[in-house]
Structure formats: structure tokens, C-alpha cells
Amino acid sequence: MAIVKQRGNMLYIQWYDPLSKKVQSKSIGLSANESNKKKAKNYAKKLQEELTKKTRKMKEIGIQRITIKDAFDHLLRNNQMKSPKTIKDYKRFYRKFIETFDENQPCTSINKMAVEDWLNEIKQLPMAQNSIHAYGKQLTHFVNFLFEYNYTPMFKINKEVKTKPELKEKIILNDIDIESIFNNLTSKNSNFQILINLLFYTGLRPSDLLTITPDKIDIKNQVINYYSPKRKKYREIAFHDDLVPIFEARLKEMKLEKLLDYKNVENIGRAIKAYMKALNLNHKGYTARTFRKTFISLCRSRYNMDASVVRELVGHEHGNTTDRFYNKIGLVQLKSELKKFQRPTS
Structure with a gap:
């Protein structure tokens, strides 16, 4: 119930906010006299009518009273089968989000103005534009989750406020650098040597390579079976003669549980970064992902390999219904097209 309170010689309105679940108050800028007290009571009556209407609407649309922390835990439970990297991205966003939003507050405290203010704030962070956009994407995912479960009333974020990705130039390895990378491998251990060869000759994602076990490699038939965490599929592909x-x-070598002795994708990234620095190539922006881009570019642009075959080799989703459902690409065709691929030499 909204009521009139007097503090000193000033009148205040006090009420219970059903959204924040807290008693709130504010001054109405009137001094305490009989005339102003009547005005204050009318103001309190109108405020209470608005609060009652808001509470009734929340019940009608089924808004659930739950804290931000509880909602995020619910999100994690629903997505527990996602890749570790995706879960890590969720948690990174949440840590940044609760720097502004109290996680013990109800989800209804997340509204249009508050969210747009947060987006405008993170745009000022001293970070790469795509890193900021990653926060923005996760925010959209989180608020859509809140809408889905009626944890907060639905609202639309102004498109001008939303973060945007930065379109960067495609970086691939040039022929001279490819030769340097392979010529200097002899000083590295076998674990790193096979990493470079797998990245270059398969074009697979590092997360895919980490799932390959020795028993899934058929050297006689030149076939690898592996699980793709991103595609959530078990896949079978042919591999290049050079492998x-x-x-x-x-x-x-000694009995291996996995082909590559790296704990996670981040460790692979650090190993590649250190090697590029040792070769004085660190200024070129080469990463583990660059090998995948290079493989695809060489296959299509230099060796004119069939587009559907290249998509199948690297684990891309086929882009049309014909390829997806009717064009079964077999191992024989994969092997045949792979013979066109050669490691460039300067």
C-alpha cells in the first residue's frame, strides 16, 4: 500500500515495489501542510493503482519471481551438454554482467533501459570490437532465455544500441611462411609436429583434433573417425597421403590415449602463438584457426577442389538441400579430391 510519510517538514511517498520486492520511497517536493497532505494522498492513491495494475499484469502473463543468479543457473542446466568453450563464454559474460546487475535481485530488474545502458557502457571498454560483441551476443541469448521462461516482461532492444561485429580481413598463410613453418619443425617434439601437420592437411578445428584417438585412425584405408563438439556428430573423413x-x-611411440597431448584448445592456441613468435611471424596475426582458413582457401582457390567435398572434409554444414540430403559424398570421392592438394613451396 502506498502511503504518505513525513520527514522533518517534507512529505514522502512510501510503497512496496513488487518487481524489486523492496520497500521504496521518494520525496514529492511538498512541504508538510494540510493542503499538500491532501495532494500527497491523491498521488499515493494513483501510484498504488499503477502498482496494483502492474502486479495484476505480471500474474496474467505469468512472470515468475526469481533472482538473476537462479535464472543463470537454470540457463547453465539447460545448456550443460554444450561444449566447454561455450559454457566458458556464458560464464565470462555473466561475470561482466553482474558487475552492474546485482545477481540477488529479481530478474524483473533487467529491463529495456537497464540493458541498453549496460550495452552502451561495455562499448567503452578498452577491448577489441569483436570481444565486446561477444558480450552483446551472450546478453541477447540470456534475455531471450528470461523471456522464454517469463522471468521478466518482454522488451525490444534498440538496434542502434546493440553491439556489432567488426569485419576483418581474411588472414591465410602465404607460401613462404608455410615453408618456414614446416622447415623449422624438426627441432620440435613429435606432439607439436603432428599438431602442425594435422592443422595444415585436414583443416579441422582444434576442438575436433583433440577428440581423435589412435584406435580411430585407419592407416591402411586412410580414414579418420572423430567426434565434432561443434557439430555434435561423429564423423568419418579421408586423410591426405602426406599424413x-x-x-x-x-x-x-608409447601408448597414447589421444593422438594429441594437449589439454584443451587454449593450450593449442598458446603453442601456435609461441611458435609463430619464434619464427618472427607473430606480427602477421597467424593463429591455430589460420590453418583451417588456409586449407579451405587452397582447396578452393588454387586446387579447384569440389566445394561440397571441401565442406565435407572440414566439417562445414552443407549449404543447400541437395547436398544435405541427396548428395552422399563417399570416402573414395574424398580421397580422389585430396590428391589435388599439395603443400606449397616457394
């Missing part, structure tokens, strides 16, 4: 002796040497 045969490399696999044979690696599999003769």
Missing part, C-alpha cells in the same frame, strides 16, 4: 608416414611414426 600416412606421420601417423605411422606417431603411433609407434
Whole structure:
């Protein structure tokens, strides 16, 4: 119930806010006399009518009273089967989000103005534009989740306020740098050597490579079976002739549980970064992902390999209904097209 309170010689309105679940008050700028008290009571009556209407509307549309923390925990439970990297992205966003929003407050405190203010704030962070956009994407995902479960009333974020990605130039390895990368591999251990060869000759994602186990490599038929965390599929692909002796040497070593001895994708990224620095190539922006881009670019632009085959080799989703459902690409065709691929030499 909204009521009139007097503090000193000033009149205040006090009320219970059903959204924040807190008693709130504010001055109405009137001094305490009989005439102003009547005005204050009328103001309190109108405020209470608005609060009652708001509460009734919340009940009608089924808004659930739950804290931001509880809602985020619910999001994590629903997405527990996502890749570790995706879960890590969720948590990174949440840490930044609760620097502004109290996680013990109800989800109804997340409204249009508050969200747009937060987006405008993160745009000022001393970070790369795409890193800021990553926060923006996760925010959209989170508020859509809140809408889905009626944790907060629905609202639309102004498109001018939303973060936007930065379109960057495509970076691929040039022929001279490819030669340098391979010529200097002899000083590295076998684990790193096979990493470079796998990245270059398969074009697979590092997360895909980490799932490959020795028992899934058929050297005789030149076939690899692996699980793709991003696609959530078990896949079978052919591999390049140049990988045969490399696999044979690696599999003769001590018993291995996995082909690559790296704990996670981040460790692979650090290993590649350190190697590029040692070769004085760190200024070129080469990363583990650059090998994938290079493989695809060489396959299509230099060696004119069939687009559907390249998509199948690297684990891209096929872009049209014909390829997706009717064009079954077999291992024989994959092997045939792979013979066109050659490591460039300067």
C-alpha cells in the first residue's frame, strides 16, 4: 500500500515495489501542510493503482519471481551438454554482467533501459570490437532465455544500441611462411609436429583434433573417425597421403590415449602463438584457426577442389538441400579430391 510519510517538514511517498520486492520511497517536493497532505494522498492513491495494475499484469502473463543468479543457473542446466568453450563464454559474460546487475535481485530488474545502458557502457571498454560483441551476443541469448521462461516482461532492444561485429580481413598463410613453418619443425617434439601437420592437411578445428584417438585412425584405408563438439556428430573423413608416414611414426611411440597431448584448445592456441613468435611471424596475426582458413582457401582457390567435398572434409554444414540430403559424398570421392592438394613451396 502506498502511503504518505513525513520527514522533518517534507512529505514522502512510501510503497512496496513488487518487481524489486523492496520497500521504496521518494520525496514529492511538498512541504508538510494540510493542503499538500491532501495532494500527497491523491498521488499515493494513483501510484498504488499503477502498482496494483502492474502486479495484476505480471500474474496474467505469468512472470515468475526469481533472482538473476537462479535464472543463470537454470540457463547453465539447460545448456550443460554444450561444449566447454561455450559454457566458458556464458560464464565470462555473466561475470561482466553482474558487475552492474546485482545477481540477488529479481530478474524483473533487467529491463529495456537497464540493458541498453549496460550495452552502451561495455562499448567503452578498452577491448577489441569483436570481444565486446561477444558480450552483446551472450546478453541477447540470456534475455531471450528470461523471456522464454517469463522471468521478466518482454522488451525490444534498440538496434542502434546493440553491439556489432567488426569485419576483418581474411588472414591465410602465404607460401613462404608455410615453408618456414614446416622447415623449422624438426627441432620440435613429435606432439607439436603432428599438431602442425594435422592443422595444415585436414583443416579441422582444434576442438575436433583433440577428440581423435589412435584406435580411430585407419592407416591402411586412410580414414579418420572423430567426434565434432561443434557439430555434435561423429564423423568419418579421408586423410591426405602426406599424413600416412606421420601417423605411422606417431603411433609407434608409447601408448597414447589421444593422438594429441594437449589439454584443451587454449593450450593449442598458446603453442601456435609461441611458435609463430619464434619464427618472427607473430606480427602477421597467424593463429591455430589460420590453418583451417588456409586449407579451405587452397582447396578452393588454387586446387579447384569440389566445394561440397571441401565442406565435407572440414566439417562445414552443407549449404543447400541437395547436398544435405541427396548428395552422399563417399570416402573414395574424398580421397580422389585430396590428391589435388599439395603443400606449397616457394
